[in-house]
Amino acid sequence: MNVMTRFAEAPQKKLDWQGYFELIASEVERLRQGDECVLSSLAAEQSDFIRFNAAKVRQIGQVSQGKLTLRLIDGERQAYSTLTVCGEPAADFGNVAGALATLREGLRDAADDPHLMVDRSSWTQSIRRTGTLPEPAALVQAVAERATGLDFVGFYAGGSLSRGFASSSGSRGWYEVENFNFNWSLYDASGRAIKSSYSGESWDEGAFAAKLAVAAARLPILSAAPRVLAPGHYRAYLAPAAVQELLGTTSWSGFSARSQASARSELYKLHAGEVAFDTRVELSEDIELGITPGFNEDGYERKTVPLVGLGRSVGQLVDARSAREYGLVPNGAPGSESPTALSMAGGDLADDDVLAALGTGLYIGNLWYVNFSDRMNCRLTGMTRFATFWVEDGKVVAPVDAMRFDDSLYRLLGSELERLGSQPELLLSENTWGERATGGMKLPGWLLRSIALTL
């Protein structure tokens, strides 16, 4: 027996999470008592994770996991229980029954919940997309070969993602995709880097190699003497990945109806009509992007929600609980009331014209660690990172070491907004906090008359 044979990986069993969830939902209905209502939600994945440093493998592994959330409603009382499931119905039925029994026992002492609200209609929707993903062993070999001589630091996450919903009223929602997200940084001797990403549902090693080659070709500019900038206001172009950081932070609770009603929204003044963005600013929670499930844990089918139109607030994300508390209409938002598929309309600035339109100023490829320095004025601070360059007369002339900005989104998207990119870029979420995330954003770049740098 040679070594290759001895360690060859046996064909892996791929769990049928949708079939499993149907069986669980049936079992839950069998266990339901009286007028109880049960809403069940499943988040499952089988993911391969590979970390690279210096074009070698730092960590490689696979995670197979499923989390089932049961929400028991009896009259006006409710409680939640989330448990790990292994995907084998016979093995999980006992734990499901135990969780329901515990919930039922807990509701005996519970008070009525005046903000309880769920969708008791019946609907069915199902999305299943299979992908073509690389074999981990082949992928690490491809990186080792194609990144030879490069200081390649990166992370591959790929596999199947499933989200399910079932209710006692008969609703069934299923969202299952196979996709990958591979992002990497190429460092040069100065410690500066170019970051790239390749994501999708159909892996093509040639496409990966081409993206890697494009990034490698940009490395020489990093070795130029960096332009040292003093604090002040600078003309700037923010690439879509940088915009994602600004709007990602703003989205923590900036579009939440609950936060607005509590006067804690970072966009409070926008929603109150006290301030407005430039009239070209259009934002929506765009379910039609197809990158996030079309249902939420309250049992509502999700729909696209316009949030900002002609620069003014035209909507907020409302989950069922907020709807009942504040007398609003639920629009399928998740419990966090944060957007999961934020989309911003593009403008008239073609990608090929960005440097010429910028003229002299900062090209900011990425931002990092954005937070609020003044929430009520939506003032944000953060750092430039990765590909940030000084541009003169439409030509990149030098890298710029990390600089801190501190500026208000109202100013950046108001008086300082000169043009918007014409081709919004789809940026799938790279979040893997506990589980691989669905969703993302579709955003254009922003050409700004100025942004305030402070340190």
Added chain:
Amino acid sequence: MPNPHFHDAARTLRTHADFWSLRIVEERTQTHEIRNDIAQPQRMEQDVGAMLTAWVGAGAGYAATGDLSAAGLQAALDVATARAHATAEISLIDHRAIARPGKSGSYSSPNLERPLPGRKEWVERLGIECAGARIDSRIVERIARVFITETEQTYITSDGVRIDQHFRFLMPELSVAAHANGDTQVRTLGSYATLAQGGMEVMSRFEFDGAGVRIADEALQLLAAPNCPSGPRDVLLMPDQMMLQIHESIGHPLELDRILGDERNFAGSSFVKLDMFGKYQYGSELLNVTFDPSLPEEAASYAFDDDGEQAHKHYLIRAGMLERPLGGRLSQQRANMEGVANSRASSWNRAPIDRMANLNIEPGTSSLDEMIAGIEHGILMRTNTSWSIDDHRNKFQFGCEWGQIIENGQLRGIVKQPNYRGISSTFWRSLSAVGNADTRAMFGTPVCGKGEPMQVVRVGHASPACVFRDVDVFGGAQ
């Protein structure tokens, strides 16, 4: 203690790997919350799973599974072994050179045997503070909450090592928002910073009972306060802001895997380089920083890290001099440098990496009154609300909920939205006074983020109040 079935299942595991380990984590979490006097639905979570790790030649691989049957564990070990084999020729780390864990043991959080109240009692207790905060029509949101987590984990290796650790964490929270005239000010008990191990004594340590009315009153004071002024001032940071200052500008820069470049694609690198240990003056001579897993009530105390290394207290910075990094066994071998037992994972579904645990500043000699009296033109800040730092952990900007002007050695008026910015590599050298043990307090958070795939882990930070000279201070928009 953990189910003996796991040990039996481990005995049946078969692999051609040179070494394997099994780490099983079971975590049970309860959340109780009262918002605006309404009990929010109870939420319970039970998370259990296993990570199998295999070393084959130079390579290593892992597989995590929620299937804890003997067949499920064996399937995961097969995947881990195959991944290890696939990367043996292109592994960054030569696992043949890594020392294997050799000691068995156990750990329990303090007062674990004392039961906690049930749901009804929690609702009543939280409800009192939530109602207590209803002191004015300008108070627009009041939240009282407690997170309770019990974690049992077992680590077993092919060499016969077995480590059982049993933790219980509590995190009480209060948050009050006051709103008037287009402004909102929020005051908290310590937003996501009041995590500790133990039982009901945690509630007392954070002075939870009676805090509702105090925090509401402070939110109203902030609403009436002017913005923090701008310009250089001495800054007196209280322990609930010091925890963030330590975390971001000492803890993360000293993580050895960052220094070795592992995190450059996401969490970032460090301004600290390998050749700086033993000769770099990180801060003034008043600065003494320890990695201390031995304080039982602190959030990240443990006996062994998640790679099976026994944990001990070590000085990382002594009298301002940088001595030792935050690096676990693998990083120590790569850097040829001594570190600490800090290889940690967020749960069973993530692999261990170098993390902070309890990272503390040792007490100095100054009383709080002496520190205030020694400031001619300054500001006291407490309770972090905003944090941002560059990817080398150098240029930072932090904001607090509460500021109080100090002039000529006297505390003066309250100011809102106090922020300050600086550069780590020079900031700690401006440390001019370190409070004594009476000024020291212990905080912890469950949301220290890092890693690919991303992980949040629990960390603890104990610190006295500290004074820094000539810091760039500013407030919100005028």
